[in-house]
Amino acid sequence: MKIHADSPRTDETALPVVHLRRPRWGDPETPGELPAAAAALVGADGSEQRGNERRGVDPDDVVLDDPAIPGAARSALVDALGEVNVTADHRQRIDHTRGYSTPDILALRGGDAGDAPDLVVTPGSHHDVLRVLEICAVHRVAVVPFTGGTSVVGGLAPDRAGFAGVISVDLTRLDGLVEIDEISRTATLQAGLRGVRAEELLRAKGYTLGHFPQSYAGAGIGGYAATRSAGQSSAGYGRFDEIVEGLTLATPRGTIEVGTAPKSAAGPDLRQLVLGSEGAFGIITEVTVRVRPAPAHRVFEGWRFDDFESGAAALRALAQDGPMPTVLRLSDETETAINLADPDGAGAADAAADAGAGATAQGGCLVVVGYEGHREEAESRRATAARVLESTGGVSLGTGPGEAWRTGRFRAPYLRDPLLDAGVLVETLETVTYWSRLADLKAAVTAALTDTLTGAGTPPLVMCHISHVYPAGASLYFTVVCPQAKDPIAQWSAAKVAANDAIRATGASITHHHAVGRDHRDAYHAEIGELALESLRAVKETLDPAGVCNPGILL
Numbered sequence: 001m002k003i004h005a006d007s008p009r010t011d012e013t014a015l016p017v018v019h020l021r022r023p024r025w026g027d028p029e030t031p032g033e034l035p036a037a038a039a040a041l042v043g044a045d046g047s048e049q050r051g052n053e054r055r056g057v058d059p060d061d062v063v064l065d066d067p068a069i070p071g072a073a074r075s076a077l078v079d080a081l082g083e084v085n086v087t088a089d090h091r092q093r094i095d096h097t098r099g100y101s102t103p104d105i106l107a108l109r110g111g112d113a114g115d116a117p118d119l120v121v122t123p124g125s126h127h128d129v130l131r132v133l134e135i136c137a138v139h140r141v142a143v144v145p146f147t148g149g150t151s152v153v154g155g156l157a158p159d160r161a162g163f164a165g166v167i168s169v170d171l172t173r174l175d176g177l178v179e180i181d182e183i184s185r186t187a188t189l190q191a192g193l194r195g196v197r198a199e200e201l202l203r204a205k206g207y208t209l210g211h212f213p214q215s216y217a218g219a220g221i222g223g224y225a226a227t228r229s230a231g232q233s234s235a236g237y238g239r240f241d242e243i244v245e246g247l248t249l250a251t252p253r254g255t256i257e258v259g260t261a262p263k264s265a266a267g268p269d270l271r272q273l274v275l276g277s278e279g280a281f282g283i284i285t286e287v288t289v290r291v292r293p294a295p296a297h298r299v300f301e302g303w304r305f306d307d308f309e310s311g312a313a314a315l316r317a318l319a320q321d322g323p324m325p326t327v328l329r330l331s332d333e334t335e336t337a338i339n340l341a342d343p344d345g346a347g348a349a350d351a352a353a354d355a356g357a358g359a360t361a362q363g364g365c366l367v368v369v370g371y372e373g374h375r376e377e378a379e380s381r382r383a384t385a386a387r388v389l390e391s392t393g394g395v396s397l398g399t400g401p402g403e404a405w406r407t408g409r410f411r412a413p414y415l416r417d418p419l420l421d422a423g424v425l426v427e428t429l430e431t432v433t434y435w436s437r438l439a440d441l442k443a444a445v446t447a448a449l450t451d452t453l454t455g456a457g458t459p460p461l462v463m464c465h466i467s468h469v470y471p472a473g474a475s476l477y478f479t480v481v482c483p484q485a486k487d488p489i490a491q492w493s494a495a496k497v498a499a500n501d502a503i504r505a506t507g508a509s510i511t512h513h514h515a516v517g518r519d520h521r522d523a524y525h526a527e528i529g530e531l532a533l534e535s536l537r538a539v540k541e542t543l544d545p546a547g548v549c550n551p552g553i554l555l
Contacts, residue, residue, distance in 0.1 A: 032414030056109025099151030147220030153517030191222030210237030236326030302401025327370030
């Protein structure tokens, strides 16, 4: 069964910068459409579902409370940034409300914008950001940093209690490529630079970040760093935190600059304190990262394995003994059958893709493998990896399935809107563990989701894939599809709690790349322990004594 979405297929080199307009995802010129097969996933036909659309309240009709910012604070912000860069515009406040988790989107569809900021401010420099933080600390106004706004863990919905108001600090104007050091192969990027634009600027100089998360159309550099983002090419390029050489952090008490050399024995690596801090310690304004020459050669292919266990063994062999591809991804039997590796279903137009789909339709699991670099080097890795994949039970499906995935993967998030419109709940979660615990983790989370949602009268389809691998372990990414209950937010909340409990019970980390935010906060605290948590709170107290930086997020 294929999920079709009649929409253009593209890749990271051709995407436009998309300014997301809540509550829907992506470019409004190319919206997602209800896949013909989607209704069958929940036991209903398309006509019945289309008759029960749940598009929700028009965002322009959502009622907002009057801005609560004290007059003195607003005047100080206007004096610092200029009137044009301080706004209470209705649409701006809506577009800075929460993130893009399914509960966030459902709440806004239902007319709930209770977490909307009172003001949106757009500083134009690091000094401006410092001044904003100083003003907000004096007037006890909570501050939320904002680049693309694509959080899926409640990272943009701070606590309001005890604060005079909340502002969103949109870094859109900090969007420059500051410097490229071609000898060291590093680039310094301002934090408000969107991922798509960063890649465009670097490609013009012959370089690439190689960082392409599925939120790539909407996410930004500061968010990548603040959440320890991982892109689909992490096997070859590394996670974002692994390519960061230095950062500049604005705090209410001043500036912190970290990363004076590639490696140092001068105490703990303070870069790691800023990475993943999610705005709790201050606002990242600049990031220096490693870059690589833009690849001259790219090839992606598909391999079939009989089951998830044998596919995972193949990925482990490559991760531990090499050669490491640029992209390495394994879909389980359910995800393979639904064909989420090709979310647009456009592989049907390609004979090779059809051949691959036909092979996986017989059962088994799909592995997508990609290679980038100089042609000779990439093809050498490909040939050696092919021998490893064959020796572990893989059957080559050719380039069709891999290329279909490569050129269609950024369309997958567009599917959620029409599914929600049709009364279908769809949400994701992810985790990471050691190879020796991977099977137990997958079984535990799948059971927790299945049992909870089935018990609520909405039996789910639970799919899983591996998309980030390491010598010692791998991440698991789950997609859940089921009929919406009367209260879908409560429906998912119960399932998420059960999944979190299963993750912690098996000793896995609560998140691999979605970050902590509010949704994972309690589980994160349990994961690191009280003494470590006390240490982080001491850091926050030092840098943000008034507690205005994204309160309630992470800590």
